[in-house]
Amino acid sequence: MESRNYTQFSDFLLLGFAEGEEWQPLIFGLFFFMYLITVLGNLLIILVTILDSHLHTPMYFFLSNLSFVDICFTSTTIPKMLVNIQTHSKVITYIDCITQIYFVILFACLDNFLLAVMAYDRFVAICYPLHYKVIMKPQLCGFLLLVCWVISALNSLLHSLMVLRLSFCRNTEVPHFFCELDQLVHLACSDTFLNNIVMNFVAGLLGGGPLIGILCSYAKIVSSIHKISSAQRKCKVFSTCASHISVVFLFYCTVLGVYLSSAMTQNLQSTSTVSVMYTVVAPMLNPFIYSLRNKDIKRALKTFFEKETRKDPIFLRLKSCCRLKDSNPQRKKL
16 A cells, blocks of 8 residues: 555656767667658648648548648657656656657557548548448548547546556666556556456457457458459559558558567567657658658649748749849940
């Protein structure tokens, strides 16, 4: 009972990546740069999908929400790590750690569900193109998004409450750059059997369920594409879901890589390094994947930057100066 009371006032130490002080400025600069790229890239996707009326479709509605979730996901972990490096402190309070666990699980789960919903959207668009607008109505899109948020919030609340029942020993060191659920459960002094049962069951249900839905959707999509006789039309249809396939592959491969490596190795420090792939690298690369492989996004970005360039007073001043120089008669004589 004494150890349980102590958890109300205990602090955790986030060990991060490197023990040596000489590595800290490099780590700070690298993660600050990746965080900046992630936020700016995803904000640009959100802004373009809002401003361009051609992108007011279910596919880009879910894409803008995925970008928002990716910003929130990285913002849950990276700023705290950067502050700790800057202040030369590794401490995170018990309450902050539980809060971080809640939001990490929330946004990771949302990522998972949104990718499944986007796969369903592509399935309807390719397999039932004539009924697409009837099926994917704004009401259905809003309902699917609400379901994703509700299930994710309840799931993260469940895991947070399960952690609250645990008691921890003194000087608890987390070999990670954020409070990760599995590692925190392993550090508990009390019985964690129920926590492990709940974690494995929920991971199989909420992790495997959307993945099976994605695989089934693309199995139907591939079957529909094979029925198309024209090779050019096949490529055109497949290109509409190429970006989504790339993001799904990146997300699930990095997540599976982290948990397979944690199961196969006892080095928790190396597991934290691998987890950077799905917590930082994947959200950072998503905007690039969609902007580089998607013609609609590229066109919208080009239109957006052209409009901003016309509005720029510096650009207008330079343009007017060039016109004055060209109209100068003395210059023409020379």
